[in-house]
Amino acid sequence: MAFVIAQALTAAAQSRPDTFADLAEKVSPAVVNITTSTTVAASTEPGPIVPEGSPFEDFFRDFMDRNGPNGQSPRRSQALGSGFVISEDGFIVTNNHVIQGADEVLIEFFEGFELDAKIIGTDPNTDLALLKVDSDKPLKFVSWGDSEAARVGDWVMAMGNPLGQGFSVSAGIVSARGRALSGSYDDYIQTDAAINRGNSGGPLFNLSGEVIGVNTAILSPNGGSIGIGFAMSSRVAENVIAQLRDFGETRRGWLGVRIQDVTDDLAEGLGLAEVRGALVTDVPEGPALEAGMEAGDVILSFDGVEVDDTRSLVRQVGETTVGKEVRVLVFRDGKTETLRVTLGRREDAERPIPASVNSTDPVTGDILGLTVSNMTDELREQLGLSDDAEGLVVADVAEDSEAYEKGLRAGDLITEAGQEKVASVKDLEDRIEEAREAGRKSLLLLVRRDGDPRFVALSLEDS
Template sequence: MKKIGSLLLVAVFAGAITLGAYKFFFEKPNFAIISQDNGSRVLTTSSYTPTSARGAGINEVDFTSAAESTVNAVVHVKNVTLNKTPSNIIEYFYGSGSTPRPQVGTGSGVVISSDGYIVTNNHVIDKADHLQVTLNNNKTYDAELIGTDPNTDIALLKINADRQLPYLAFGDSDNTKVGEWVLAVGNPFNLTSTVTAGIVSAKARALGRIDQSFIQTDAAVNPGNSGGALVNTNGDLIGINTAITSQTGSYVGYSFAVPSNIAKKIVEDIMEYGNVQKGILGITPPRLSSEYAIKNGLHNIDGVYVESIEEDSGAYDAEMQTGDIIKKVDEINIHTSSDLTGYIATKRPGDQVKVTVLRDGESLEFDVTLKERQTIVIPVIGFEVKNLTEKDKKTFRTKKGVKIIGVPETFRAYDLEGKVLLSFGDQEINNIKEAKTLFGRISRYGRASITMLTEKGEKERLIIQ
């Protein structure tokens, strides 16, 4: 019996050794890797070919959950403007009997709070006499305009609904990557909420202005989509659809959205301060298409070349210099002016940023505190003016007024540059904001008197008409 047991034990060991040898020498290995991605467990076979965490292609991406969470938070915005233009020659000459005719414009909006705040484009609601919002369930409400920022083309509306509304929270557009799948949701051609898909084609795009910074996508956007949502596959609001470039006015391949970080900051400023708080770095880049920029190779620089620095600005106080090349702000790499503009647009006066520059081949860092803009071009007459510095106040012996630092060719002969603008008519001017407001009242065919102060303490008056 003992002999049988010994033979059985030997047989078991021999079989185990044989099986192990086969597995080791002849059978091809097959490994599985378990990885963690956004809280979900993903099983993938090993490969030396890089693959996207979100899937290799469109067939692996599921848009349904993002679409379901978005469509009910996107609304239809109707802009009604009363057109008082005469309809016939009699009304044109006599002006009697004419009845204002309503003109209707439409667009989209995104509900951003359960109590009815809605973000849209400024051009969707511009010059409206009456605003209406229709939800995805076809209920219509009158809307109140809370505030606008024409520069970024963002406007904030408010409706008083009879229930809590589905809404979208702002995502972080800085984390958006080129090539990432996105959905555009809006109301093109007066249809109810419509979803189109595409990818992020580029970031920090400018459409002819250096102070713009758009997300570019190839998701189809058409008339009526303006003010709608751009979301990623998680359903995060990463942009407000704003513009297309097209010779026909309809979609031809690319569309543009205001990044959510900029839109969020604009909305928060309007709600908290009643206006937009703009912090500036205080540097001016060159026009890259200019002969000077091309001749000196500035149009080929990777970064933002500092052509000039505004006096009494954050960059001035931090001792940045003309000729510095801005390469990074905080953790954002800067390649173009739009990169810089887009990030600074999310900041307010008083915020501090770390600016990394290249100076004579050496990398330097500066802690810069952003300030309010100290210069402005006042409307109608086109003077460039700036707030008085402490040095200016001592030089001109005044605490009021704004300094004229630039004039258009029309006024060159009057020797106005360098003088302090004290008043508009009988109203004193204390800062550039007041100057902008007062000069905005000049009618096209009206006239106004302005009072100026020279360094010698002499007052001069000029009649503008």
């Protein structure tokens, strides 16, 4: 047994590279340093005040004469970053934040020569940018790899220009995958390969010399590397860069819905057997509405792929070709239905919020820990709502109630209960009674705040 374990450990040790030197030598010619220059406008702050008769009066008068009425003149600011060449004709990938606002972009190659670059396109959503240089000779370049094949624990190598010190190599492992920082399309690889300021936009390589990530950010309390770095996965980056190269901009698919995650109590309120999918809270004018999708539908699969949560759906829709007809499986009224949706383009989308009509006499009621009121013209004006807005206005929420715990507050607007419109207190009471008769333990409310909709499930027990 001891011999077998020793053999296994020896085999594992052999998978660790003895050196990264060959890999570094192979890919270095395709990695670049980027220097950007930006004109910073003159300050509008008042200049220094010097008491009359001061010995410095003449000095400051001369200074002001040379530099303008405020003692300030436009100046040039420089920033450093990294990038990598992806084609022999000079296309270069970097981060959007590296070149944002730049007037001039200078590319320094590993061999020592420099070329000016122009910006082809940028995508702030994924912090990616595509540059182009013109070269008299074919440039050395690197290819994209499959970030989906990268496993936690795999060796990786980062290259770039950390802290402006010039070309530098660091190595580590894939610490985690599928990290999200702040964007809807985030799919970051986390690595402990040292990444510092200036590494932004540089490549993260696998052992085959393929780019599986674009180094983008670090997590650090002091601004230096502590072994938590993030690289946008090649799965996302390759698609974005291809769009920037072809169109100079991104063209993401657009379904045209507002959604939220399905929780345990929402699943119970909807009658869902599984706690998964994306719950549709609103369907403005757009592709989904044209295909017959409704608020309250739960999207279970999109284009043949199961939907686990909202993040996975947003990412998949965004990566789907504009104009493609896709099958969307939704759960509605206790059964599934397949809709055919022709995707629009997210960048061109407008999202008007539809409103219902009619109004009822002013009535208030205390229900489920909420004090609610029928809509009135006065309430519409107070809440800044449109003239035809309809629903129940939340006047107060008991602080010891489930409704308060789930975030409902005075000023919220309840437009649906049990997936049916409500325009009066009696409507809400009827929905509660219907849910109880159907054996439901909770009631699903559609709540709007500042125009943003979300579903909230409130327990019907002891209410």
